[in-house]
Amino acid sequence: MFRSALSHSRPLVNKLARHMSTMKAVVVERIGGPEVLEYKDHPKPQVSSGKILVKNHAIGVNFIDTYHRSGVYPLPTPFVPGREGSGEVVEVGEGVSDFKVGDRVAYVDAESYAEYTAVNSLAAGKIPDNVSYDDATALLLQGLTAWTMVRDGYPVKKGDYVLVHAAAGGVGLLLCQMANLLGATVIGTVSTEEKAALAKENGAHHTINYSHEDTVARVNEITNGQGCHAVLDGVGASTWETSLQSVRRLGTLISFGNASGVVPPIQISCLSDKSIKLMRPKLFSYLATREDKEKWFNELFQLQAEHKLKLRVHKTYKLEDAQSAHVDIQSRKTTGKLLIEL
Ligand SMILES: NC(=O)c1ccc[n+]([C@@H]2O[C@H](COP(=O)([O-])OP(=O)(O)OC[C@H]3O[C@@H](n4cnc5c(N)ncnc54)[C@H](OP(=O)(O)O)[C@@H]3O)[C@@H](O)[C@H]2O)c1
Known part of the structure; x- marks a missing residue:
């Protein structure tokens, strides 16, 4: 029983x-x-x-x-x-x-x-x-973030200049490879010389050590004063201003992260001088x-x-x-x- x-x-x-x-x-x-x-x-x-x-x-x-x-x-x-x-x-x-x-x-x-x-x-x-x-x-996750960004956020094409911040990071190394694969000239920012070497091994044509170099001046030098077709910025607060200044007329700025802190609220009119397209994607x-x-x-x-x-x-x-x-x-x-x- x-x-x-x-x-x-x-x-x-x-x-x-x-x-x-x-x-x-x-x-x-x-x-x-x-x-x-x-x-x-x-x-x-x-x-x-x-x-x-x-x-x-x-x-x-x-x-x-x-x-x-x-x-x-x-x-x-x-x-x-x-x-x-x-x-x-x-x-x-x-x-x-x-x-x-x-x-x-x-x-x-x-x-x-x-x-x-x-x-x-x-x-x-x-x-x-x-x-x-x-x-x-x-x-x-980092691959999808990078691939959706270079295919949809800003469809990278041959001849473009693309600036990738934190180019030796997880997303950064993949962005360098993918933008290079799609035919862009890739400029990567990094904080050390070791990271610069790694970004170059992964497709960056130029690197800027933003811990001591002037990013905007170097971007202008590399792009003949035109700026980049796309700036891909996962660093956030500390790079926002240089990102804005590094995009060319009619270019695209994708702010996709806050590694250095959240970007403070902006005046939308800051985009108007160069008619910049601004995107804040979320992979999900x-x-x-x-x-x-x-x-x-x-x-x-x-x-x-x-x-x-x-x-x-x-x-x-x-x-x-x-x-x-x-x-x-x-x-x-x-x-x-x-x-x-x-
Ligand atoms: N929107 C989305 O859907 C999405 C998806 C995935 C990732 N993300 C974002 O993408 C960014 C990169 O993510 P990840 O996982 O690949 O990280 P990661 O790039 O491997 O690490 C962050 C890098 O940011 C740089 N950095 C600059 N200032 C910093 C600071 N004050 N503190 C810490 N790091 C600083 C550092 O590179 P240097 O030393 O060279 O400056 C650091 O290695 C993050 O902002 C993340 O939130 C967004």
Whole structure:
């Protein structure tokens, strides 16, 4: 009698056990410096409709993670930071038809600093067989950011001059390669000579060490006083003025990040003298529909398959060392991608 009652309730017991199971994750309970990233037990996420549960093998560390942690982009606490990862699908939610258990996927979605992430299936793509989890993660978020910028934000064409700030950073190195691939003359700004050499190895034709050189004067020298067709600025507050001055008449300024701080409010009339087009993109707008996501994921992985992109991983961290990863990415000493491996 007792045994049959227990076996009858087994599915319920299993369901409860699943609900109560925990995993290791990095959790932010209050906003602040890197010290608020706590590695601890955390409830394993449930797959709801439209989602897949991914067992993470590699997690991307991106500058946006520091904005969430420090409150520049406010999120309700507590939260698991991270916007990028890759791994194996271990559960599929209702209504998901494009993924199955065992698929290798990479994604751009929230709460990736964890052993498991419940990912919106719209935000994930299958990783080609010959691409490792590390490479997929080193490429995805920063690669999509760079590729959407040079194909849609400002469609770079042969003969253009393109200025890329923080040219040796994660997004920066990919922007240099992609703008070069599309036929532009690429000018990269960097803070050290080592970074200048790296930017050149990755497609920059000219570099400006903006820690001691006059960026606008050098841009004018390189462009015969015309300025750049496009300025791609992920540095933000400290480069805003030079970016504005470095764009040519009818040129495009894309301000896509705040590594040095948020750009202060502007007078829109500052664009009028040169009729500048100003854009402030957010990658997630490019991935809002299945069609858009597939287009951009496919184009990026195609570039990778054709060996047109070099990936550079600065350092690989353990999940419990997320604090060091944040200290490092904010220190200006890193180049290329920071990864967490599980
Ligand atoms: N809009 C979007 O959808 C989107 C998506 C992805 C990334 N982003 C933005 O793209 C930018 C680059 O991201 P990333 O992850 O590739 O980072 P990253 O470029 O690898 O690191 C940031 C770089 O910014 C430069 N920098 C200049 N002033 C700085 C300061 N005061 N503090 C820290 N860094 C400073 C540093 O290069 P130097 O030492 O050479 O100056 C540093 O290496 C970030 O602003 C990020 O938010 C935006």
